Amino acid sequence: REWDSNPRVLVNVGNHFDSKRSVFKAPRRGIYSFCFHVVKVYNRQTIQVNLMQNEYPVISAFAGDQDVTREAASNGVLLHLEREDRVYLKLERGTLMGGWKYSTFSGFLVFPL
Amino acid sequence: REWDSNPRVLVNVGNHFDSKRSVFKAPRRGIYSFCFHVVKVYNRQTIQVNLMQNEYPVISAFAGDQDVTREAASNGVLLHLEREDRVYLKLERGTLMGGWKYSTFSGFLVFPL
Protein backbone atom coordinates (compact mmCIF):
# COMPACT_ATOMS: atom_id res chain seq x y z
CA ARG A 1 0.00 0.00 0.00
CA GLU A 2 1.31 3.42 -0.93
CA TRP A 3 -0.16 6.81 -0.41
CA ASP A 4 0.53 10.52 -0.47
CA SER A 5 -1.73 13.47 0.36
CA ASN A 6 -4.11 11.81 -2.03
CA PRO A 7 -3.18 8.23 -1.32
CA ARG A 8 -2.68 5.78 -4.12
CA VAL A 9 -3.33 2.22 -3.05
CA LEU A 10 -1.37 -0.27 -5.12
CA VAL A 11 -2.52 -3.51 -3.57
CA ASN A 12 -5.46 -4.10 -1.29
CA VAL A 13 -6.56 -7.70 -1.53
CA GLY A 14 -9.64 -8.32 0.59
CA ASN A 15 -10.07 -4.58 1.04
CA HIS A 16 -8.79 -4.61 4.63
CA PHE A 17 -6.95 -1.32 4.24
CA ASP A 18 -9.15 1.70 4.84
CA SER A 19 -7.53 4.12 2.39
CA LYS A 20 -9.60 7.03 3.62
CA ARG A 21 -8.15 6.75 7.12
CA SER A 22 -4.97 4.89 6.09
CA VAL A 23 -5.69 2.20 8.65
CA PHE A 24 -5.26 -1.53 8.15
CA LYS A 25 -7.75 -3.75 9.98
CA ALA A 26 -6.78 -7.40 10.44
CA PRO A 27 -9.30 -9.75 8.82
CA ARG A 28 -8.19 -12.64 11.04
CA ARG A 29 -5.83 -13.74 13.78
CA GLY A 30 -2.27 -14.31 12.59
CA ILE A 31 1.25 -13.12 12.04
CA TYR A 32 1.55 -10.09 9.78
CA SER A 33 4.58 -8.40 8.28
CA PHE A 34 4.60 -4.60 8.01
CA CYS A 35 7.13 -2.14 6.69
CA PHE A 36 7.13 1.57 6.04
CA HIS A 37 9.33 4.23 4.50
CA VAL A 38 8.28 7.78 5.24
CA VAL A 39 10.08 10.44 3.21
CA LYS A 40 10.77 13.86 4.67
CA VAL A 41 11.68 16.76 2.42
CA TYR A 42 14.30 19.34 3.27
CA ASN A 43 13.52 21.17 6.47
CA ARG A 44 15.01 21.80 9.89
CA GLN A 45 12.95 19.27 11.77
CA THR A 46 13.46 15.81 13.09
CA ILE A 47 10.53 13.54 12.44
CA GLN A 48 9.54 10.46 14.39
CA VAL A 49 7.11 7.99 12.86
CA ASN A 50 5.43 5.34 15.00
CA LEU A 51 3.80 2.16 13.80
CA MET A 52 0.69 1.83 15.93
CA GLN A 53 -1.19 -1.31 16.90
CA ASN A 54 -4.56 -0.07 18.09
CA GLU A 55 -3.66 2.76 20.49
CA TYR A 56 -0.10 1.62 21.21
CA PRO A 57 3.18 2.41 19.47
CA VAL A 58 5.12 -0.74 18.55
CA ILE A 59 8.17 0.53 16.71
CA SER A 60 9.58 3.93 15.78
CA ALA A 61 11.70 5.38 13.01
CA PHE A 62 13.52 8.68 12.76
CA ALA A 63 14.78 11.08 10.12
CA GLY A 64 16.58 14.20 11.17
CA ASP A 65 19.18 15.29 8.68
CA GLN A 66 19.15 19.02 8.00
CA ASP A 67 21.28 19.12 4.86
CA VAL A 68 19.54 16.46 2.83
CA THR A 69 16.83 17.14 0.30
CA ARG A 70 14.96 13.92 1.01
CA GLU A 71 15.44 11.41 3.74
CA ALA A 72 13.40 8.45 4.87
CA ALA A 73 12.38 7.12 8.27
CA SER A 74 12.08 3.37 7.74
CA ASN A 75 11.36 0.30 9.78
CA GLY A 76 9.64 -3.05 9.62
CA VAL A 77 8.24 -5.59 12.01
CA LEU A 78 6.30 -8.79 12.43
CA LEU A 79 3.15 -8.49 14.50
CA HIS A 80 0.81 -10.96 16.09
CA LEU A 81 -2.62 -9.49 15.42
CA GLU A 82 -6.03 -10.46 16.66
CA ARG A 83 -9.01 -10.13 14.36
CA GLU A 84 -10.09 -6.46 14.05
CA ASP A 85 -6.76 -5.11 15.34
CA ARG A 86 -5.91 -1.83 13.65
CA VAL A 87 -2.42 -0.96 12.35
CA TYR A 88 -1.45 2.49 11.08
CA LEU A 89 1.31 5.07 11.00
CA LYS A 90 1.41 8.11 13.25
CA LEU A 91 3.66 11.11 12.82
CA GLU A 92 4.74 11.47 16.45
CA ARG A 93 7.08 14.41 16.01
CA GLY A 94 7.75 17.00 13.28
CA THR A 95 5.77 17.82 10.17
CA LEU A 96 5.87 16.52 6.64
CA MET A 97 6.09 19.38 4.21
CA GLY A 98 4.56 18.20 0.97
CA GLY A 99 2.61 15.47 2.69
CA TRP A 100 3.29 11.75 2.48
CA LYS A 101 4.67 11.87 -1.06
CA TYR A 102 7.04 9.00 -1.89
CA SER A 103 6.13 7.33 1.39
CA THR A 104 5.05 3.70 1.47
CA PHE A 105 3.32 1.45 3.96
CA SER A 106 2.96 -2.24 3.24
CA GLY A 107 1.67 -5.24 5.11
CA PHE A 108 0.57 -8.79 4.52
CA LEU A 109 -0.46 -11.91 6.39
CA VAL A 110 2.54 -14.23 6.80
CA PHE A 111 0.44 -17.05 8.22
CA PRO A 112 -2.83 -17.39 10.13
CA LEU A 113 -2.98 -18.69 13.72
CA ARG B 1 18.66 -11.47 -4.52
CA GLU B 2 21.78 -9.42 -4.15
CA TRP B 3 24.17 -8.11 -6.72
CA ASP B 4 27.07 -5.76 -7.39
CA SER B 5 28.95 -4.98 -10.59
CA ASN B 6 29.33 -8.72 -10.77
CA PRO B 7 26.04 -9.65 -9.19
CA ARG B 8 25.86 -12.41 -6.64
CA VAL B 9 22.45 -14.05 -6.54
CA LEU B 10 21.71 -15.53 -3.12
CA VAL B 11 18.28 -16.99 -3.74
CA ASN B 12 16.57 -17.61 -7.04
CA VAL B 13 14.01 -20.35 -6.65
CA GLY B 14 12.35 -21.16 -9.96
CA ASN B 15 15.00 -19.10 -11.74
CA HIS B 16 12.65 -16.20 -12.41
CA PHE B 17 15.33 -13.60 -11.79
CA ASP B 18 17.46 -12.89 -14.87
CA SER B 19 20.76 -12.12 -13.14
CA LYS B 20 22.39 -10.99 -16.38
CA ARG B 21 19.88 -8.16 -16.78
CA SER B 22 18.88 -7.97 -13.09
CA VAL B 23 15.22 -8.28 -14.04
CA PHE B 24 12.62 -10.35 -12.22
CA LYS B 25 9.90 -11.86 -14.41
CA ALA B 26 6.71 -12.98 -12.66
CA PRO B 27 6.04 -16.69 -13.17
CA ARG B 28 2.34 -16.25 -12.39
CA ARG B 29 -0.37 -13.77 -11.43
CA GLY B 30 -0.27 -12.77 -7.78
CA ILE B 31 0.78 -10.43 -5.02
CA TYR B 32 4.53 -10.03 -4.67
CA SER B 33 6.62 -8.29 -2.04
CA PHE B 34 9.74 -6.40 -3.13
CA CYS B 35 12.33 -4.43 -1.24
CA PHE B 36 15.62 -2.82 -2.11
CA HIS B 37 18.53 -1.07 -0.44
CA VAL B 38 20.87 0.72 -2.82
CA VAL B 39 24.10 1.94 -1.24
CA LYS B 40 25.81 5.07 -2.50
CA VAL B 41 29.44 5.75 -1.63
CA TYR B 42 30.73 9.19 -0.74
CA ASN B 43 30.23 11.68 -3.51
CA ARG B 44 28.48 14.98 -4.13
CA GLN B 45 25.45 13.59 -5.88
CA THR B 46 21.90 12.83 -4.98
CA ILE B 47 20.70 9.52 -6.31
CA GLN B 48 17.15 8.49 -7.06
CA VAL B 49 16.33 4.82 -7.49
CA ASN B 50 13.03 3.74 -9.03
CA LEU B 51 11.41 0.35 -8.75
CA MET B 52 10.01 -0.32 -12.20
CA GLN B 53 7.06 -2.52 -13.17
CA ASN B 54 7.50 -3.06 -16.88
CA GLU B 55 8.14 0.45 -18.22
CA TYR B 56 6.58 2.33 -15.30
CA PRO B 57 8.09 3.59 -12.03
CA VAL B 58 6.09 2.45 -9.01
CA ILE B 59 8.06 3.76 -6.04
CA SER B 60 11.21 5.84 -5.56
CA ALA B 61 13.95 6.14 -2.97
CA PHE B 62 16.55 8.84 -2.45
CA ALA B 63 20.00 9.22 -0.93
CA GLY B 64 21.64 12.59 -1.00
CA ASP B 65 23.88 13.18 1.94
CA GLN B 66 27.22 14.73 1.03
CA ASP B 67 29.13 14.08 4.24
CA VAL B 68 28.45 10.41 4.66
CA THR B 69 30.71 7.64 3.44
CA ARG B 70 27.90 5.27 2.64
CA GLU B 71 24.20 5.88 2.54
CA ALA B 72 21.31 3.79 1.32
CA ALA B 73 18.23 4.57 -0.72
CA SER B 74 15.66 2.05 0.51
CA ASN B 75 12.05 1.24 -0.08
CA GLY B 76 9.64 -1.66 -0.30
CA VAL B 77 6.24 -2.37 -1.74
CA LEU B 78 3.61 -4.96 -2.49
CA LEU B 79 2.73 -5.34 -6.15
CA HIS B 80 -0.05 -7.05 -8.02
CA LEU B 81 1.71 -8.64 -10.97
CA GLU B 82 0.37 -10.36 -14.03
CA ARG B 83 2.27 -13.32 -15.47
CA GLU B 84 5.38 -12.17 -17.38
CA ASP B 85 5.42 -8.72 -15.74
CA ARG B 86 8.97 -7.52 -15.28
CA VAL B 87 10.27 -5.82 -12.12
CA TYR B 88 13.68 -4.17 -11.84
CA LEU B 89 15.58 -1.24 -10.38
CA LYS B 90 16.51 1.82 -12.36
CA LEU B 91 18.99 4.48 -11.29
CA GLU B 92 16.93 7.51 -12.28
CA ARG B 93 19.35 10.17 -11.13
CA GLY B 94 23.03 10.29 -10.12
CA THR B 95 25.74 7.68 -10.48
CA LEU B 96 26.96 4.88 -8.26
CA MET B 97 30.69 5.08 -7.84
CA GLY B 98 31.87 1.54 -7.19
CA GLY B 99 28.78 0.00 -8.74
CA TRP B 100 25.97 -1.71 -6.88
CA LYS B 101 28.19 -3.04 -4.10
CA TYR B 102 26.36 -3.74 -0.81
CA SER B 103 23.06 -3.14 -2.60
CA THR B 104 20.27 -5.67 -2.33
CA PHE B 105 17.05 -6.35 -4.23
CA SER B 106 14.66 -9.00 -2.97
CA GLY B 107 11.23 -10.21 -3.92
CA PHE B 108 8.91 -13.12 -3.39
CA LEU B 109 5.37 -14.25 -4.09
CA VAL B 110 3.12 -13.53 -1.10
CA PHE B 111 0.16 -15.39 -2.57
CA PRO B 112 -1.11 -16.27 -6.04
CA LEU B 113 -4.35 -14.86 -7.46
Next chain:
Amino acid sequence: REWDSNPRVLVNVGNHFDSKRSVFKAPRRGIYSFCFHVVKVYNRQTIQVNLMQNEYPVISAFAGDQDVTREAASNGVLLHLEREDRVYLKLERGTLMGGWKYSTFSGFLVFPL
Protein backbone atom coordinates in the same frame (compact mmCIF):
# COMPACT_ATOMS: atom_id res chain seq x y z
CA ARG C 1 11.39 -9.65 16.53
CA GLU C 2 12.51 -6.50 18.23
CA TRP C 3 14.97 -6.00 20.99
CA ASP C 4 17.01 -3.44 22.89
CA SER C 5 19.50 -3.84 25.75
CA ASN C 6 16.72 -5.77 27.37
CA PRO C 7 15.24 -7.26 24.23
CA ARG C 8 11.52 -7.35 23.75
CA VAL C 9 10.41 -10.13 21.46
CA LEU C 10 7.17 -9.28 19.70
CA VAL C 11 6.65 -12.42 17.66
CA ASN C 12 8.35 -15.76 18.05
CA VAL C 13 6.14 -18.48 16.65
CA GLY C 14 7.70 -21.89 17.17
CA ASN C 15 10.24 -20.34 19.51
CA HIS C 16 13.07 -20.53 16.97
CA PHE C 17 14.53 -17.20 18.02
CA ASP C 18 16.88 -17.47 20.99
CA SER C 19 16.19 -14.10 22.62
CA LYS C 20 18.99 -14.54 25.11
CA ARG C 21 21.60 -14.72 22.38
CA SER C 22 19.51 -12.91 19.71
CA VAL C 23 20.09 -15.78 17.29
CA PHE C 24 17.51 -17.28 14.97
CA LYS C 25 17.86 -20.99 14.29
CA ALA C 26 16.09 -22.37 11.23
CA PRO C 27 13.57 -25.07 12.13
CA ARG C 28 13.64 -26.50 8.59
CA ARG C 29 15.12 -26.13 5.13
CA GLY C 30 13.60 -23.29 3.14
CA ILE C 31 13.62 -19.74 1.90
CA TYR C 32 13.49 -17.13 4.66
CA SER C 33 13.06 -13.38 4.53
CA PHE C 34 15.02 -11.23 6.98
CA CYS C 35 15.21 -7.52 7.53
CA PHE C 36 16.81 -5.30 10.12
CA HIS C 37 16.94 -1.64 11.11
CA VAL C 38 19.66 -0.78 13.59
CA VAL C 39 19.43 2.71 15.06
CA LYS C 40 22.55 4.62 16.04
CA VAL C 41 22.33 7.63 18.32
CA TYR C 42 24.34 10.78 17.85
CA ASN C 43 28.06 10.13 17.95
CA ARG C 44 31.12 10.52 15.75
CA GLN C 45 31.32 6.95 14.59
CA THR C 46 30.38 5.03 11.52
CA ILE C 47 28.72 1.74 12.26
CA GLN C 48 28.60 -1.33 10.05
CA VAL C 49 26.09 -4.05 10.80
CA ASN C 50 26.41 -7.48 9.19
CA LEU C 51 23.69 -10.07 8.84
CA MET C 52 25.43 -13.36 9.57
CA GLN C 53 24.52 -16.83 8.35
CA ASN C 54 26.42 -19.16 10.67
CA GLU C 55 29.94 -17.71 10.68
CA TYR C 56 29.65 -15.80 7.41
CA PRO C 57 28.47 -12.25 6.66
CA VAL C 58 25.81 -12.16 3.96
CA ILE C 59 24.86 -8.49 3.71
CA SER C 60 25.97 -5.27 5.36
CA ALA C 61 24.42 -1.93 6.24
CA PHE C 62 26.01 1.34 7.25
CA ALA C 63 25.16 4.48 9.19
CA GLY C 64 27.73 7.21 9.47
CA ASP C 65 26.18 10.62 9.69
CA GLN C 66 27.74 12.84 12.34
CA ASP C 67 25.12 15.54 12.57
CA VAL C 68 22.05 13.43 13.02
CA THR C 69 20.52 12.49 16.34
CA ARG C 70 19.37 9.09 15.20
CA GLU C 71 20.13 7.22 12.03
CA ALA C 72 19.44 3.67 10.96
CA ALA C 73 21.51 1.07 9.17
CA SER C 74 18.94 -1.02 7.30
CA ASN C 75 18.89 -3.91 4.89
CA GLY C 76 16.93 -7.00 3.98
CA VAL C 77 17.50 -10.22 2.16
CA LEU C 78 16.10 -13.60 1.20
CA LEU C 79 18.17 -16.55 2.38
CA HIS C 80 18.17 -20.22 1.56
CA LEU C 81 18.69 -21.87 4.93
CA GLU C 82 19.36 -25.44 5.87
CA ARG C 83 17.85 -26.83 9.05
CA GLU C 84 19.77 -25.60 12.13
CA ASP C 85 21.41 -22.70 10.27
CA ARG C 86 21.84 -19.72 12.55
CA VAL C 87 21.09 -16.12 11.54
CA TYR C 88 21.97 -13.10 13.65
CA LEU C 89 23.23 -9.53 13.55
CA LYS C 90 26.80 -8.54 14.27
CA LEU C 91 28.04 -5.02 14.90
CA GLU C 92 31.14 -5.17 12.71
CA ARG C 93 32.33 -1.64 13.25
CA GLY C 94 31.56 1.17 15.72
CA THR C 95 29.60 1.10 18.95
CA LEU C 96 25.97 1.62 19.80
CA MET C 97 25.61 4.15 22.58
CA GLY C 98 22.40 3.34 24.37
CA GLY C 99 22.34 -0.24 23.08
CA TRP C 100 20.02 -1.64 20.47
CA LYS C 101 17.12 0.63 21.39
CA TYR C 102 14.63 1.21 18.56
CA SER C 103 16.42 -1.45 16.53
CA THR C 104 14.44 -4.28 14.92
CA PHE C 105 15.30 -7.65 13.44
CA SER C 106 12.59 -9.69 11.75
CA GLY C 107 12.47 -12.90 9.81
CA PHE C 108 10.01 -15.49 8.60
CA LEU C 109 9.78 -18.59 6.43
CA VAL C 110 8.63 -17.64 2.93
CA PHE C 111 8.28 -21.26 1.83
CA PRO C 112 9.85 -24.60 2.74
CA LEU C 113 12.05 -26.57 0.33
